[in-house]
Amino acid sequence: MPKVDLYDGTTDPQLHLDNFSALMVLHRYDNTVLCRAFLSTLRGAGRLWFNSLPTNSIESFDQLSDCFFEHFQTQTAPKKTSANLISVKQRPEETICVYLSRFNREALEIKNISSEVKMTALQGDIKDKYLLKLIYKRPPLSFAELMNRAEKYATMNEALLLTYPKSGEKRKSEMEVVNKSPSETSKKQKTEQTGFLNRQVARVDFNWDQFTRLTV
Numbered sequence: 237m238p239k240v241d242l243y244d245g246t247t248d249p250q251l252h253l254d255n256f257s258a259l260m261v262l263h264r265y266d267n268t269v270l271c272r273a274f275l276s277t278l279r280g281a282g283r284l285w286f287n288s289l290p291t292n293s294i295e296s297f298d299q300l301s302d303c304f305f306e307h308f309q310t311q312t313a314p315k316k317t318s319a320n321l322i323s324v325k326q327r328p329e330e331t332i333c334v335y336l337s338r339f340n341r342e343a344l345e346i347k348n349i350s351s352e353v354k355m356t357a358l359q360g361d362i363k364d365k366y367l368l369k370l371i372y373k374r375p376p377l378s379f380a381e382l383m384n385r386a387e388k389y390a391t392m393n394e395a396l397l398l399t400y401p402k403s404g405e406k407r408k409s410e411m412e413v414v415n416k417s418p419s420e421t422s423k424k425q426k427t428e429q430t431g432f433l434n435r436q437v438a439r440v441d442f443n444w445d446q447f448t449r450l451t452v
Contacts, residue, residue, distance in 0.1 A: 243278050321339075339358060
């Protein structure tokens with residue numbers, strides 16, 4: 237008999253049923269064999285439940301499956317929605333490649349989610365201004381296109397950082413300037429202007445003998 241992970245009552249019962257059925261469907265076993273084979277995939281709480289079933293109470297594997305799911309349904313994994321996808325944020329120091337991979341894995345676990353929702357969720361959290369510029373300059377027509385372009389950009393970006401590490405520092409400094417508040421930016425500009433004027437004044441070589449001393 238094909239092997240399947242043992243069920244101990246602590247995980248999703250539907251997932252276990254799906255895995256068991258997928259392995260057994262090709263062999264066309266009858267109900268008796270399926271029920272006995274199912275017992276061999278149980279341990280702990282799962283086996284205790286099976287052994288507690290009244291004698292001659294099960295007539296088919298479908299009935300056994302229903303009883304199994306009903307008993308362990310509290311362990312069913314909650315269904316993920318678009319809210320789960322929107323909550324996927326890029327972590328500090330997480331590369332774009334890693335973030336995109338994590339986002340895509342989460343999106344694949346959500347049933348019946350539209351391409352538009354996935355695109356909105358992803359675009360709403362992209363922090364790289366260069367990538368955003370590329371996206372908004374030529375808006376993608378589908379989530380697949382968006383992921384393809386974002387992944388190509390991320391791969392190229394990481395390759396450049398490996399070749400030219402200082403370019404990454406430059407980008408980081410640029411992002412810090414963009415993220416600064418207007419007051420901080422204006423204060424910095426004022427300081428730079430003052431420093432510029434001071435440097436210009438310092439360059440002037442005054443000849444004080446050309447001026448008439450003021451006497452009062």
